[in-house]
Each structure stands twice: as C-alpha cells, then as structure tokens.
Amino acid sequence: MPKKIPMRQCVGCREMKPKKELIRVVRSPEGAVSLDFRGKLPGRGAYVCPDPACLAKARKSRGLERAFDAALPAQVWDDLEAQMKGGDQNG
Numbered sequence: 001m002p003k004k005i006p007m008r009q010c011v012g013c014r015e016m017k018p019k020k021e022l023i024r025v026v027r028s029p030e031g032a033v034s035l036d037f038r039g040k041l042p043g044r045g046a047y048v049c050p051d052p053a054c055l056a057k058a059r060k061s062r063g064l065e066r067a068f069d070a071a072l073p074a075q076v077w078d079d080l081e082a083q084m085k086g087g088d089q090n091g
Contacts, residue, residue, distance in 0.1 A: 008047040011063030012054030022047040025080065027068045033076050035083045044068055052084055 006019040024036040028043040036045065046067035048054050058064050059077050 010049045010054055011046050011067055012048050012057035023050050025064060033072060035080060052081060055081060055084060
C-alpha cells in the first residue's frame with residue numbers, strides 16, 4: 001500500500017501541494033516570524049510556495065495574517081522576501 005503524502009495549502013496561490021514542496025512560515029511562541037526551510041521550528045506554521053510571487057500574493061490577500069491571527073509589520077514581509085531570495089541560510 002503506498003504511503004500517504006501529506007498535503008498543505010499555500011496561503012498565496014491557495015493550491016494544495018505536497019508538504020515537501022512548500023516553505024513553512026512560522027510564528028514562534030515569542031511572536032517572531034521567519035521562514036522554516038526544514039519544517040522543524042516550534043510554533044504556529046503556515047505554508048507558501050518557494051516563489052516570491054506567491055509570497056506577494058499572500059501579502060496582498062493577508063493570508064499569513066489570517067493564519068497567525070496577528071498583524072505583520074512591513075519589516076517582517078521584507079525580511080521574509082529577503083530570506084526567500086537568499087535561500088536556506090540556516091543549514
């Protein structure tokens with residue numbers, strides 16, 4: 001019997017995709033928001049495609065803010081875009 005592939009919805013394009021193809025955006029218990037390329041950081045997670053255009057769509061539709069039940073300052077969005085363009089900086 002084939003193993004079930006976990007699916008998650010991108011908050012930008014709203015498409016269901018395999019979890020491994022998406023980048024997890026996590027809000028830590030302290031309230032800091034960052035990209036989680038490995039999917040292991042503690043906190044509330046939301047998923048976005050590894051495409052800056054999808055992050056822009058999520059910003060326009062306020063998808064991450066709805067997922068986290070909190071407003072995100074503009075600096076957080078800029079940091080997320082920089083992290084996405086930079087790739088996996090945490091190893």
